[in-house]
Amino acid sequence: MDEKxxxxxxxxxxxxxxxxxxSIIGIITNILLVGFKMFVGLxxxxxxxxxxxxxxxxxxxxxxxxxIGAKLGAKKPDKKHPLGYxxxxxxxxxxxxxxxxxAGITSFVESIKKIISPEEADYSVVSIVIISVAIxxxxxxxxxxxxxxxxxxxxxxxxxGSDALFDAVLSSSVLASAIIYLIFGISLEAYVGVxxxxxxxxxxxxxxxxxxxxxxxxxxxxxxxxxLKRIICEEEAVRGAYDITLFDYGPxxxxxSAHIELPDTMNVDAVDRITRTIQxxxxxxxxxxxxxxxVYSFNTSxxxxxxxxxxxxxxVLSHDWALQMHGFYVEPEKKMIRFDVxxxxxxxKTKAIEELNGEIKVMYPDYEATIVPDADISDL
Numbered sequence: 125m126d127e128k129x130x131x132x133x134x135x136x137x138x139x140x141x142x143x144x145x146x147s148i149i150g151i152i153t154n155i156l157l158v159g160f161k162m163f164v165g166l167x168x169x170x171x172x173x174x175x176x177x178x179x180x181x182x183x184x185x186x187x188x189x190x191x192i193g194a195k196l197g198a199k200k201p202d203k204k205h206p207l208g209y210x211x212x213x214x215x216x217x218x219x220x221x222x223x224x225x226x227a228g229i230t231s232f233v234e235s236i237k238k239i240i241s242p243e244e245a246d247y248s249v250v251s252i253v254i255i256s257v258a259i260x261x262x263x264x265x266x267x268x269x270x271x272x273x274x275x276x277x278x279x280x281x282x283x284x285g286s287d288a289l290f291d292a293v294l295s296s297s298v299l300a301s302a303i304i305y306l307i308f309g310i311s312l313e314a315y316v317g318v319x320x321x322x323x324x325x326x327x328x329x330x331x332x333x334x335x336x337x338x339x340x341x342x343x344x345x346x347x348x349x350x351x352l353k354r355i356i357c358e359e360e361a362v363r364g365a366y367d368i369t370l371f372d373y374g375p376x377x378x379x380x381s382a383h384i385e386l387p388d389t390m391n392v393d394a395v396d397r398i399t400r401t402i403q404x405x406x407x408x409x410x411x412x413x414x415x416x417x418x419v420y421s422f423n424t425s426x427x428x429x430x431x432x433x434x435x436x437x438x439x440v441l442s443h444d445w446a447l448q449m450h451g452f453y454v455e456p457e458k459k460m461i462r463f464d465v466x467x468x469x470x471x472x473k474t475k476a477i478e479e480l481n482g483e484i485k486v487m488y489p490d491y492e493a494t495i496v497p498d499a500d501i502s503d504l
Contacts, residue, residue, distance in 0.1 A: 139276040143194040146272040146281055147187040150288070153265050154184035157258050164251045168302075173255065175231040175317050176298055179291060179324060180262075182227035186220040186284055193217070194278070197374055210374015213278070214339050220283055221332035228324030235317030242314060252306075255299045263292040283331045290327055294320045343501070344370050348410070352382070355409055356402050361386055361394075363422055366450045366464070367498055370412065381416040383451065388421040395419060420451035420464075429454040432461070432488070439483055445471040446480075447500055454491075462494040473497040 157180045165174035193216025199209040270285025272278075297319060301312040349368055356365040363385040370380040384402070386395060399417040406414050423429035433452045440449045445468040452463040465480065467473050477495050484493045 139278070140194050140198040142272055142276045143278050143281060144191050146269055147191045147194070147284075150187040150265060150269055150284060151184050153261060154180045154187065157261065158184065160254050161258060164254050168248065168251050170251075170298075170302070170313055173251075173298055173302075173313075175234060175320060176258075176291070176295055178231060179227055179294075179320070182223050183284065183287060183291070185223050186287070189216050189219045189223070190278075190281060190284060193219075207373045207379070208377060210377040211339070211372075213374055214335050217283060217331060217335040217338075221328050221335060223328075224287060224324060224331060225328035228321050228326075228328055231317060231324060232321035235314050235321055238314035238317065242311065252299065252302055255295060255302065259292050259295045259299060262288055262295060266290075266292060283327075283334075287327055287331075290323055294323055338372065341372065344368075351410060352380075352406060352412065355406050356382060356384060358405070359398055359402060361390065361398055362402075363387075364450060366420070366448075367418070367501075369501060378412045379415050380412050381418070382414060383418040383420055385420045385422050385451065387424045388453070389424055390421075421453055423454055426454065426456065428456070435487065436461070436463070436484060439487065440465055440480060443476070443479075444468070445476055448498075451496075459491045460494065461488070461491050462496075464496040464498050466498045466500055468500055 158177050161173055161177035161180060164170070165177055193213045197208075197210045197213040197216075201208045266285050266288030268285070269288055270282055273281030273283075273285050297316050298313070301316045305311055305313070348370075352368055353365045356362060365382055365384050367383040368380065369382070370378050372378060384399075386398070390398075399419075402417060403414045406412055423433075432454055436452070437449050440446045446465050447468055448466040450464055450466075452461075454461050461484065465477070467476050477497050480495055481493055484491070484495075
């Protein structure tokens with residue numbers, strides 16, 4: 125366990141360094157772009173260029189917030205917060221979303237004002253060159269920041285990178301409106317400002333929704349669940365892995381639990397060894413810490429039990445709302461049957477289980493069934 129904690133500490137430290145380094149590059153780049161674009165906007169009296177500069181300023185502020193969130197989120201666990209401070213990063217992403225939304229709404233209001241009371245712009249060749257260079261810089265910055273965000277699983281960095289790519293596209297529309305003005309004398313910049321504002325607002329809302337999903341809790345990535353099941357079932361004695369639940373305590377900080385099916389001939393010592401092996405393998409290959417592994421036993425030497433399982437499973441899965449049956453075990457001496465059923469969200473669990481109990485009582489009147497309803501929390 126100490127080695128596991130050391131690995132987590134090293135990963136967390138490297139992750140924090142990457143986020144801070146990437147964010148500092150973003151801050152410096154955006155501040156330079158703010159200066160250039162604000163100069164061009166004021167000299168040419170262009171609301172579109174000025175709003176583009178304001179957008180870059182919000183990006184710089186977002187990077188500052190990202191650094192603060194990464195620093196606070198990397199704090200070591202303590203008695204008050206034994207699972208660490210990783211979720212602070214989700215709050216920083218919410219602040220980034222709020223800043224982006226504010227910039228978008230402000231830009232929209234100013235653009236509407238310019239449409240109502242238009243002012244003539246005055247672009248120069250120098251202005252066109254500066255805007256063109258800014259587009260190229262922003263494009264490369266966005267690709268770099270987004271790639272780094274994916275490498276360290278930072279929602280704030282990915283959001284900042286996506287926003288930078290949006291900026292490059294939107295700045296291209298500013299450039300296009302400037303060229304149209306120079307060639308045809310038609311001023312479209314206020315309308316371009318409205319379009320820019322719309323994209324900024326949309327980006328802010330999307331960041332906020334994604335972060336809210338992380339905070340509230342969402343269905344895990346099906347590929348991750350599939351990978352966890354594959355790793356767990358690599359152990360020869362494991363017949364199946366079920367009820368995998370992951371608890372998100374910040375980016376790259378996942379704790380989880382699972383149930384495994386083992387033969388009823390296995391003793392406690394063997395169960396202990398196999399569960400510890402599974403925990404180590406899962407952490408080494410995915411970084412997920414399984415804090416608990418529950419055990420189902422299955423009948424290994426009772427042909428009648430196997431036949432009962434097949435018949436009951438067929439009956440259970442005849443219902444559309446029954447997504448899976450697992451953990452089946454029969455105790456012939458006590459006349460007991462027990463198993464779990466994954467029940468769809470669109471039915472009443474209590475009524476569904478009552479219905480199943482009634483059907484099984486008809487099939488096996490001498491037996492009592494204990495059926496546990498499981499929620500459809502992960503892709504099967």
